[in-house]
Amino acid sequence: MLSKGSLLELYRSLFKPRGVAIIGATPKEGKIGRIVVENLVKAEFKGRIYPVNPKYSEILGLRAYSSVLEVPDPLDVVIVAVPAPIVPKVIEECGKRGVRIAIVLSAGFSEAGRKDLELELLNRARKYDVRIIGPNCAGVVVPSIGFHASFEELMSPGNIAVIGQSGAYITALAAELERRGLGVSAFISYGNRVDLDEELLLRLLLIHEETKVIIYYVEGLRIGMGRRILNTLKEVTMEKPVVIHKAGVMEAGARAVASHTGSLAGTYRLYEAAFKQAGAFIVNDIDLMLDTAHVLLLPINIDLTTSIPVIVTNSGGHGVVIADHLEMLGIRVPELPSDIRYKLKEHLPPHASLSNPIDMLAEATAETYTKVTKLLLSDERIGVIIVVVNPPPFINACEICREVVREWDYSGRIKPIVFYLAGFNIEEAIQYLRKMKIPVTSTHRGIACMVKALYDRCSYLKRCRSRKIKS
Amino acid sequence: MLSKGSLLELYRSLFKPRGVAIIGATPKEGKIGRIVVENLVKAEFKGRIYPVNPKYSEILGLRAYSSVLEVPDPLDVVIVAVPAPIVPKVIEECGKRGVRIAIVLSAGFSEAGRKDLELELLNRARKYDVRIIGPNCAGVVVPSIGFHASFEELMSPGNIAVIGQSGAYITALAAELERRGLGVSAFISYGNRVDLDEELLLRLLLIHEETKVIIYYVEGLRIGMGRRILNTLKEVTMEKPVVIHKAGVMEAGARAVASHTGSLAGTYRLYEAAFKQAGAFIVNDIDLMLDTAHVLLLPINIDLTTSIPVIVTNSGGHGVVIADHLEMLGIRVPELPSDIRYKLKEHLPPHASLSNPIDMLAEATAETYTKVTKLLLSDERIGVIIVVVNPPPFINACEICREVVREWDYSGRIKPIVFYLAGFNIEEAIQYLRKMKIPVTSTHRGIACMVKALYDRCSYLKRCRSRKIKS
Numbered sequence: 043m044l045s046k047g048s049l050l051e052l053y054r055s056l057f058k059p060r061g062v063a064i065i066g067a068t069p070k071e072g073k074i075g076r077i078v079v080e081n082l083v084k085a086e087f088k089g090r091i092y093p094v095n096p097k098y099s100e101i102l103g104l105r106a107y108s109s110v111l112e113v114p115d116p117l118d119v120v121i122v123a124v125p126a127p128i129v130p131k132v133i134e135e136c137g138k139r140g141v142r143i144a145i146v147l148s149a150g151f152s153e154a155g156r157k158d159l160e161l162e163l164l165n166r167a168r169k170y171d172v173r174i175i176g177p178n179c180a181g182v183v184v185p186s187i188g189f190h191a192s193f194e195e196l197m198s199p200g201n202i203a204v205i206g207q208s209g210a211y212i213t214a215l216a217a218e219l220e221r222r223g224l225g226v227s228a229f230i231s232y233g234n235r236v237d238l239d240e241e242l243l244l245r246l247l248l249i250h251e252e253t254k255v256i257i258y259y260v261e262g263l264r265i266g267m268g269r270r271i272l273n274t275l276k277e278v279t280m281e282k283p284v285v286i287h288k289a290g291v292m293e294a295g296a297r298a299v300a301s302h303t304g305s306l307a308g309t310y311r312l313y314e315a316a317f318k319q320a321g322a323f324i325v326n327d328i329d330l331m332l333d334t335a336h337v338l339l340l341p342i343n344i345d346l347t348t349s350i351p352v353i354v355t356n357s358g359g360h361g362v363v364i365a366d367h368l369e370m371l372g373i374r375v376p377e378l379p380s381d382i383r384y385k386l387k388e389h390l391p392p393h394a395s396l397s398n399p400i401d402m403l404a405e406a407t408a409e410t411y412t413k414v415t416k417l418l419l420s421d422e423r424i425g426v427i428i429v430v431v432n433p434p435p436f437i438n439a440c441e442i443c444r445e446v447v448r449e450w451d452y453s454g455r456i457k458p459i460v461f462y463l464a465g466f467n468i469e470e471a472i473q474y475l476r477k478m479k480i481p482v483t484s485t486h487r488g489i490a491c492m493v494k495a496l497y498d499r500c501s502y503l504k505r506c507r508s509r510k511i512k513s
Numbered sequence: 514m515l516s517k518g519s520l521l522e523l524y525r526s527l528f529k530p531r532g533v534a535i536i537g538a539t540p541k542e543g544k545i546g547r548i549v550v551e552n553l554v555k556a557e558f559k560g561r562i563y564p565v566n567p568k569y570s571e572i573l574g575l576r577a578y579s580s581v582l583e584v585p586d587p588l589d590v591v592i593v594a595v596p597a598p599i600v601p602k603v604i605e606e607c608g609k610r611g612v613r614i615a616i617v618l619s620a621g622f623s624e625a626g627r628k629d630l631e632l633e634l635l636n637r638a639r640k641y642d643v644r645i646i647g648p649n650c651a652g653v654v655v656p657s658i659g660f661h662a663s664f665e666e667l668m669s670p671g672n673i674a675v676i677g678q679s680g681a682y683i684t685a686l687a688a689e690l691e692r693r694g695l696g697v698s699a700f701i702s703y704g705n706r707v708d709l710d711e712e713l714l715l716r717l718l719l720i721h722e723e724t725k726v727i728i729y730y731v732e733g734l735r736i737g738m739g740r741r742i743l744n745t746l747k748e749v750t751m752e753k754p755v756v757i758h759k760a761g762v763m764e765a766g767a768r769a770v771a772s773h774t775g776s777l778a779g780t781y782r783l784y785e786a787a788f789k790q791a792g793a794f795i796v797n798d799i800d801l802m803l804d805t806a807h808v809l810l811l812p813i814n815i816d817l818t819t820s821i822p823v824i825v826t827n828s829g830g831h832g833v834v835i836a837d838h839l840e841m842l843g844i845r846v847p848e849l850p851s852d853i854r855y856k857l858k859e860h861l862p863p864h865a866s867l868s869n870p871i872d873m874l875a876e877a878t879a880e881t882y883t884k885v886t887k888l889l890l891s892d893e894r895i896g897v898i899i900v901v902v903n904p905p906p907f908i909n910a911c912e913i914c915r916e917v918v919r920e921w922d923y924s925g926r927i928k929p930i931v932f933y934l935a936g937f938n939i940e941e942a943i944q945y946l947r948k949m950k951i952p953v954t955s956t957h958r959g960i961a962c963m964v965k966a967l968y969d970r971c972s973y974l975k976r977c978r979s980r981k982i983k984s
Contacts, residue, residue, distance in 0.1 A: 464681075
C-alpha cells in the first residue's frame with residue numbers, strides 16, 4: 043500500500059509532469075524513439091522535453107543529453123525506448139537521478155521468454171525506488187497537458203480514461219473516441235504490468251479531475267491482486283463509473299490470454315460477479331463500451347429507477363425494436379399514464395400511437411418533436427427520453443436534433459436524453475450531436491445499453507447512499 | 514397459390530417493367546408525387562415514365578396524362594400517390610387499363626383507423642385483378658434497371674435485397690448498405706400488406722438473378738400465413754440465404770407491433786424456431802444483419818464444419834476477444850496442428866504466439882501477413898481465415914489488406930476470408946475492402962457473427978443435400 047503522500051507524488055509525476063526525458067530518442071525516421079519526441083512536440087507538451095542519446099547533441103531541434111544523469115531539472119518522468127537488455131541499467135540511472143516514474147515502451151521481456159530480464163528490471167526499480175509502467179507497453183497520454191508519452195497517434199482532450207494491458211485494444215478505443223469527438227482524459231497502457239498496476243492507476247484516476255468515466259480492458263489480474271483491486275474499484279465507482287471488458291470468457295480466449303500477457307484469465311463468471319458487485323459495468327465489445335461510457339458522462343439528477351423511460355419515434359419499426367432490446371436488458375417500457383396520453387393527443391396527428399413507444403409517424407416535424415419532448419421533460423413521472431429519428435426525405439434530421447437539444451437545455455438537462463439515428467441523410471445530425479457531446483448511436487443494442495447503464499448507475503448510487511446512511 | 518405463369522408475369526411487371534405511371538404526379542416541391550418522378554428520372558429508369566395528373570399537361574419535362582386510362586403502352590406497373598379516399602377508384606381504373614401491379618404509397622388506411630377504406634381498396638383490386646403492394650408503404654426500388662418507385666433516396670445496385678413492412682427500418686438497412694458500398698438488388702416496403710405479401714415476394718426474389726441474399730424484417734405474419742411462408746422460406750433458403758430480424762420479442766415490443774402495423778407479434782420463440790428450421794438466419798440488430806448478409810455473399814467452396822477457423826492478428830487483445838465471441842456463438846477455436854505451428858515458426862518472430870489466435874505481434878508487416886495467409890490458404894485443414902489488423906503507427910493497414918486479398922485471389926478464393934479492423938489510420942483500408950466488396954467490421958461481435966453465419970450456412974446446405982440424396 044502506498045501512503046497518501048507518495049500517491050500524490052506519483053499523481054503529479056504522471057499527470058502533471060514538469061519535465062520528461064526520452065531515453066533512446068533518435069532522429070531516425072520510423073523509430074519509436076523519434077515518434078515519441080515528435081508526438082510530445084506536436085501535442086505541445088506543457089513541460090520540458092529532454093531527448094537522451096549519447097550519439098547526438100541535438101534531436102529534432104531539441105538539445106540532446108548523453109545520459110539521464112545529465113538532464114537538468116525539472117524532470118519528473120522518463121520514457122524508455124532502448125533495447126530490453128540495457129533497460130535495467132537505464133532504470134538504475136533514473137533512480138540515481140531521482141526520477142520517480144519510468145514508462146518502459148521497450149519489448150523483449152517476459153512476453154518474449156525473458157522473464158529473467160523482467161525480474162532484473164524489477165529488482166533495480168525496487169532498489170532505486172523507481173516506479174515502472176510497462177514494459178512492453180504503448181505508453182501514457184494525457185492530452186489536456188500535451189503529455190504524449192506514446193508512439194500512438196495524437197489524441198484530443200476529453201473526460202473518458204482508457205486503461206489496459208493490451209496497447210492495441212485500448213488504442214482502438216481511443217481511436218473510436220476520437221472519431222466520436224470525445225477524446226480521452228488519459229490513455230494508459232501498462233503491457234507486462236511488472237510494477238504499477240490497474241489498482242494503483244484506478245486510484246490515480248480517482249484523483250484526476252478531467253477523468254469522469256474510466257474504461258478498463260482486463261485479461262487477467264496478477265495473483266493475489268483480486269481483493270485489493272475490488273476494494274479500490276468500490277471506492278472509485280462511488281465517484282466515477284468504471285466500464286470493464288473482461289476477456290477470456292471461453293476456452294480459446296482464456297488460452298490466448300495466457301499466451302498474450304501471461305495472465306491467468308481465471309473463471310470469467312467469478313470476475314464478472316465480483317466486478318459487478320464493486321459497481322462496475324461489464325460490457326464485451328468496443329462500440330458498446332463507448333456507448334456506455336459516453337452516456338455515463340451525463341449527470342443523473344432524477345431517480346430513474348422509479349420513472350418511466352419513453353421512446354419518441356418517427357418510425358414504428360425502430361420503436362418496436364428498441365423496446366425489445368430494452369426489455370431484453372430488463373428495462374420495462376410501460377404504457378404511458380392516460381393523462382399524458384391525453385395531452386400528447388393535442389400535438390400529434392390522429393393516427394399517431396400514444397402508447398410507449400410514442401409513434402409520431404413519418405411526417406413528424408422538428409416542431410412535433412419539440413412539443414412532445416417539452417411535455418415529457420416537464421412531467422415528473424417520465425425518466426430517460428429516447429429520441430429516434432429516421433428521416434424521410436422531406437424531414438431535416440439535424441433540425442429535429444437541434445430543437446430537441448434546445449428544449450433539453452432550456453429544461454436544465456435534469457433528465458437524460460439519448461438519440462438513435464438511422465437512415466439516409468443523418469450525417470449532419472450525427473456530427474451536430476457529437477459536437478455537442480450528446481450520446482447518439484445507430485444500433486438498437488447500443489441505445490438499449492445506454493439506457494441500461496443510466497438505470498444501473500442510478501440504482502447503484504442509490505444503494506451506496508442508503509448504505510452510507512445506515513452505517 | 515399463383516400459377517407459375519402468373520408468377521412470371523408478376524416478376525416481369527415488378528422487376529423488369531417497361532413502363533411506369535405515377536398517379537398523383539405533381540411539379541410541387543416536397544410532394545411525394547414529385548419526388549417519385551424525380552427519382553425515376555435521376556435513377557435513369559430504363560423504361561417509360563408516365564406522370565398522371567389531370568391538372569398538368571407536362572410535369573418535370575415529361576408529358577403528363579389526365580388519367581391512367583389514357584397512358585399508352587408499354588405500361589406494366591403504377592405508383593399511387595393520391596389521397597386515400599380516391600385510391601379505390603384509381604385501382605379500378607388501373608384494372609380497366611390492364612395494369613397488373615399497383616404500388617400504393619398513400620397512407621390513411623387501416624393504420625389510420627380506416628379499415629373500411631382498406632377493404633374497399635382490396636375488393637376493387639380483386640375484382641379488377643390488380644395486385645397491390647402497400648398501401649402505406651415506402652415503395653419498391655430495383656437499382657439495376659433504375660426502377661425507383663419510392664420517395665426514399667437513390668440506391669446503388671447490389672446483390673442484397675431488403676424487404677419488410679416498416680419503410681423506415683428497411684430504409685435504414687438500405688442506407689447502411691449504401692455506406693458500406695454494397696447497394697441493394699431490390700428494396701421492397703409493403704406497409705399494410707393488404708395483398709402481395711412476403712411469401713410471394715420471397716418467391717419473386719428467388720427468381721431475381723441479381724438477388725443473392727435476402728434481408729427480411731418482420732413484425733408479425735398475417736393470420737393463416739404461417740405454414741405457407743415457412744414452406745416458401747425452405748425453398749428459398751436452399752438457393753439463397755435469408756437473414757431475418759423478427760421484432761416483438763418482449764411485451765412492449767409486441768404491444769408496439771400491434772399498434773404499428775396491426776400484426777400479431779405472436780410468440781417470439783415459436784417464430785424463431787420455425788424460421789431457423791426453414792434455414793433462415795435470425796439476427797436482431799442492423800449492423801449484425803448487414804455483417805451477416807454481406808459475408809453470405811461469399812461463395813462457400815469447402816466444408817467449414819470439419820475445418821479449423823483461424824484468427825491471424827497483430828494484436829493479442831483483439832485476438833483474445835474475437836476468440837471469446839466465436840466460442841460464445843458455439844464456434845470452437847482449437848489449437849493448430851503441430852506441423853502447421855512448426856511451419857508458421859519460420860515466418861514469425863521468435864516470440865509470436867503460434868497458437869490460435871496466431872499473434873504475430875505489432876511489428877507484423879504486410880509481408881508477414883501474406884506469408885502466413887498463404888500457408889493457411891494452402892492447408893486443407895484450415896477453414897475461415899479471420900484477419901485482424903490494428904495498425905501501430907509504423908504499419909500501413911491498407912497495404913496489409915491489399916496483399917492478403919491478392920494472395921486470396923491467387924488461391925482462387927476457395928476459403929472465406931473476413932477482416933476485423935480497429936485503431937487509428939484504418940479508413941483507407943476499410944475503403945479499399947469495401948470497394949472490393951470484402952466483409953470487414955470493427956466490432957468483435959460482428960466478426961464472430963460473420964463466421965457463425967458461414968458455418969451455419971455450410972452445415973445447412975450439407976443437411977439439405979443429404980436429405981435430397983436420401984429422398
